[in-house]
Amino acid sequence: MQSNRIISLRALAGSLMLATSVLAVTASAHEQTKTELFKAGVSYAAGSSNPTEGERPPLYRGLGDLTMPITTKSKEAQAYFDQGLRLTWGFNHAEARRSFQEAQRLDPECAMCFWGEAFVLGPNINDAMHEEAKAPARDAIQRAEALKAGVGGKERALIEALAKRYGANPTASRPPLDRAWAEAMGNLAKAYPDDANILVFYADALMNLQPWDYWEADGLTPKGQGGEIVAALERALEIDPRHPAAAHLYIHAVEASTDPSRAEAVADRLRGSMPAAGHLVHMPAHIYARVGRHSDSIAVNRDAIAADEAFLAQSGEAASALYRFGYYPHNVHYLMLSAQMAGVRDDVIGSAEKLATITSDDVSQELAWVQAIKAAPFSAHAQFSDPDTILALPNPGDRFPFVKGYWHYARGVALAFKGNLEAASSEAEAIEQIIDKTDMSGLEEQYLPAKDVLGIAKFVVEARIAQAKRDYVEAERHLNEAIRLQDGISYMEPPYWYYPVRQTLGAVLLQQGRAEEAIAAFEKALQETPRNGWALWGLLNAQTAGNRETSDTKAAFARAWLGDEGLLSLDRL
Incomplete structure (x- = not known):
């Protein structure tokens, strides 16, 4: 065990030196391709105002025991600082800010209480730094700097490092500031290699230079600073195997790789460790879904939904729009997708119906990934509802052409099943019209490949029409076009398209009697x-059709399928 630790320390030290030497080059390469899942100009973390006495945030139960001892004369201020930290890593940024502000009220001389507010107002892997967050972030870090004479060396170094993230010039370009913060945290990680919190802050700083983009296309080779990110987080988890922030970021760091199972034990330890932090309750699902533990993904997302609903009920108007209309629906979406894989119709349709009531048009307008959530119920109905139910779904209107494309998709599938092939073809044509005539650059700038996703929808509808005609050669042609598009879509969880189109291709090949090719698909x-x-x-x-051994597959199917086998037919795969 000791020898492994020495190897890990040496590996981390090497990574830190490498990171320092190449950081500027790598970050510069990512400046033009940074994945900002949130539209610039809208900040939900910065929207929380200074709490008044009547709005004092509670000390929540169920947020675990993560702590970062700071210099303060108030035990209660320390408690609120720790709560702010826990909420920050649970991506409940606005509520975290309220906790840091309450810590400031309890101890106005607490430098790190202002540091916490400044940190949470900065960018994260899902959210760029927005204009309205700049002034309060600068104010908070300046207050921390004014108080730093009263703190120890580590806290002073953290304050000085974070000051580099904002700078004195309010109009300064963001990428150089983010690089300066990452470089400063790299130096701190070398100075304090046994401090899990500092290693997590360092990894987070690196991740923000290339969010959601940590692996080359092969899924094996770390991209940019990906190797340093993984090394820092693995070292943090070696120091504290139950560190929730290290676990959270590690799951994100490796989920898109070809070996997401390396985070399975981390996900298992995170599970249930912070039962009131809905996003962290949910996070193991990012690994469970990738390794096929759909039952576990269903379970943690049910728990996450319950936790979020309890938080939203307790916090009322203080809850940010982002958390209420983004992260909470994300958990419902994830439950729906995992239930789709396992055939749990009640969870699928229940989640689809819930999503229709908990998404916000205004937030969907600003955030591409929320618009993807808004569209998802139509795919659930296409897979699990009867055709008449699908055809009765209301027209979502023209405000969100991407969402309307999904509505046309569900209708096209339903009409093909009913044998109304001319009407089904009209739905495919409607999708094509949206693709051809709609400016979706706003979605694509936020890395939602809207036209490719709708292209998949169109080709699948056309394949269903051909399948209904028993024209399997034509169906195969459309499906290969859909697969070509699907293979080109970058990683996202849940995926932008809800199932692997190759499974439909396999069905069409089997319907032609081409069992061996179907097996491969x-x-x-x-x-x-x-x-x-x-x-x-x-x-x-x-x-079975190819006279192959089936016992292993039969056992795997019995474990995986949790629903009614009556749902299954080659025409529905």
């Missing part, structure tokens, strides 16, 4: 979505 679909019940059922049927 289903196996490829299962590589993309492990333990996907639909693809396992297809594989089982293809193996």
Whole structure:
């Protein structure tokens, strides 16, 4: 064990030196391609005003025991600082800010209480730094700097490092400031290699230079500072295996790799450790879904939804729009997707119906990934509802063409099942009109490949029409076009398209009697979505048709499929 620790320390030290030497080059390369999932100009963390006595945030139960001892004369201020830290790493940024502000009220001489507010107002991997956050962030770090004479060396170094993130010039370009912060935290990580909190801040700083972009296309080679990110987080987890922030960021750091299972034990330890922090309750699902633990993903997302609903009920108007209309619906979306893989119709349709009531048009207008959540119920209905139910779904209107494209998709699938092929073709044409005539650059700038996703929808509808005609060669042609588009879409969890189209290709190949090719298609679909019940059922049927051994697949399907087998048919895969 000791030798492993020495190796880990040496690896981290090497990573830190490498990071310092190449940081500026790597960050510069990412400046033009930074994945900002939130539209610049809208900040929900900065929207929380200074709390009055009547708005004093509570000390919540169920947020775990993460602590970062700071210089303060008030035990209660320390408690609120720690709560702010826990909420920060639970991506409940506005509520974290309220906790840091309450800590300031309790101890106006607490430098780190102002530091915490300045930190949480900065960018994170889901949210760029926005204009209205700049002034309060600068004010907070300046207050911390004014008080730093009263703190020890580590806190003073953290304050000086964070000051580099904002700078004196309010119009300064963001990327050089983010690089300066990351470089400063790299130096601190070298100075304090046994401090898990500092290692997490360092990893977070690096992740913000290339958010959601940590691996080359092969999923094996770290991209940019990806290797340093993973090394810092693994060292933090070696120091404190239950550090929730290290676990959270580590899951994000490795989920898009070809080996997400390396974070499985981390996800298991995070599970249940902060039962009131809905986003952290949910986070293990990012690994569970990737490795095919759909039942576990369903369970943690149910718990996350309950935690978020309790928080939103308690916090009322103090809850940020982002948390209420972004992170909370994300958990419902995730539950729906995992239930789709496992065939749990009640959870699928229940989640779809809930999403229709808890998303916000205004937030969906600003945030591309929330618009993707808004569209998702139509895909759930397309897979699990009967055609008449689908055709009765109301027209979502023209404000969100991307969402309306999904509505046309669901209708096209339903009409094809009913045999009304001319009407189904009209739905495919409507999707094509949206693709051709709608400016979706706003979504694509936020890395939602809207036209490609709708292109998949169009081709799948056309394939369903051809399938209904028993024109399997034509269906195969459309499906290969859909697969071409799907293969080009970057990683996102939940995926931008809800199932692997190769599973439909496998069904069409099997319908032509091409069992061996169908087996290959289903196996490829299962590589993309492990333990996907639909693809396992297809594989089982293809193996049977090809006179292959089926016992392992039969057992895997029995474990994976939690719903009614009556839902399954080749026409529905």
